[in-house]
Amino acid sequence: MNYNEFKYCGLNVALGVLSGKWKPVILFYLFHQEEIRFTELWRAIPKVAKKVLLEQLRQMEQDELIIRDEKNGFPPEVWYRISEKGKALGPALAALESWANEHAAEKVDMLKSRRKVTLR
Amino acid sequence: MNYNEFKYCGLNVALGVLSGKWKPVILFYLFHQEEIRFTELWRAIPKVAKKVLLEQLRQMEQDELIIRDEKNGFPPEVWYRISEKGKALGPALAALESWANEHAAEKVDMLKSRRKVTLR
DNA sequence: GATGAAGGTAACTTTTAAGTAACCTGTTTA
DNA sequence: TAAACAGGTTACTTAAAAGTTACCTTCATC
Incomplete structure (x- = not known):
């Protein structure tokens, strides 16, 4: 590569x-x-x-x-x-989203009003 | 929002x-x-x-x-x-990768020497 | 006949990201 | 003793992205 x-x-x-x-x-x-x-x-x-x-x-x-x-x-x-084509990005965006929720919660938690969000 | x-x-x-x-x-x-x-x-x-x-x-x-x-x-x-934490990005990156392969093949196909690639 | 609506464009400035070139560190090898 | 090594830093330039302001259209309403 x-x-x-x-x-x-x-x-x-x-x-x-x-x-x-x-x-x-x-x-x-x-x-x-x-x-x-x-x-x-x-x-x-x-x-x-x-x-x-x-x-x-x-x-x-x-x-x-x-x-x-x-x-x-x-x-x-x-x-x-x-x-x-844009919709098809949903799963990938959702995967990024959930990575952030699991592994970068400190940053995401600056969002006070948490809300479950789905990109599908 | x-x-x-x-x-x-x-x-x-x-x-x-x-x-x-x-x-x-x-x-x-x-x-x-x-x-x-x-x-x-x-x-x-x-x-x-x-x-x-x-x-x-x-x-x-x-x-x-x-x-x-x-x-x-x-x-x-x-x-x-x-x-x-970085490794945990694997699935999300793989999802992006496969979106591109399925929906933006023209651009990806500029890569002549195709090779299966896995991010896991 | 001026004003405001929605969706722009054009000319220009500011900010941020990326690139270039030179230099520094101590140890080893020529 | 001078050069080469790996992993940097510094000062500076260039290019790209984002932001600002003013202006345009054409129809409807004041």
């Missing part, structure tokens, strides 16, 4: 599509809500810049994790939802 | 410890080899700067994914190996 081989290894590819400051939260919302409008999502994530949120959504769309649905009309209405 | 809650959610914590350009490949080596010397690792990953490799190793050590073992003597001899 050398680095050039590794670049195209599945692990790297998968982590690649997840890398981006806001992508995990976006996925999180879409896993729970299945359909959300751009502005609603934007307001739900209070600190993200519109531009950056758009960039991340575009990348995720390109990676086919999410689907962008534009109704034509005014004011514009754009819905995002998770794709099958 | 708001963003502040999400920051400490397990998914974000887990992705946090994995984020870093060279961390996946480091894990990859350590999953296959269990013990590797710094310079050996450095030479195995041809393009990484020593400084950066060290930074990533330090972070992973802090996150307790890996264990640094220093023999005292000269020339220095430092071995890195995966910890139990």
Whole structure:
């Protein structure tokens, strides 16, 4: 194994599509809500810049994790939802989630209001 | 769910410890080899700067994914190996890996010399 | 006819991550 | 006695990611 081989290894590819400051939260919302409008999502994530949120959504769309649905009309209405390919990430995300709960509880426990969360 | 809650959610914590350009490949080596010397690792990953490799190793050590073992003597001899906590990431990484193989085969297939790979 | 709505874009700045190059440590070997 | 070894550190540069602000569209309402 050398680095050039590794670049195209599945692990790297998968982590690649997840890398981006806001992508995990976006996925999180879409896993729970299945359909959300751009502005609603934007307001739900209070600190993200519109531009950056758009960039991340575009990348995720390109990676086919999410689907962008534009109704034509005014004011514009754009819905995002998770794709099958995106949904298929569920088990892997759940595995990461449970690793953190079991092995990095200190960090996770900073979340005061614990809540069972399932990504499936 | 708001963003502040999400920051400490397990998914974000887990992705946090994995984020870093060279961390996946480091894990990859350590999953296959269990013990590797710094310079050996450095030479195995041809393009990484020593400084950066060290930074990533330090972070992973802090996150307790890996264990640094220093023999005292000269020339220095430092071995890195995966910890139990790190090993416990195996199933999650395997899940990511297999997601990529099933759903992003185009990208993974750029790896000409395919080889079955297991992270367990 | 100005204002506000939703979903953008464009130009620019700041912050963070990664990369480069030179140097340091003591022991061994040439 | 000078070079090579392994594992670093330091000071500095570059590139990439994220953030800021202002502006655009087109229709509806004030």
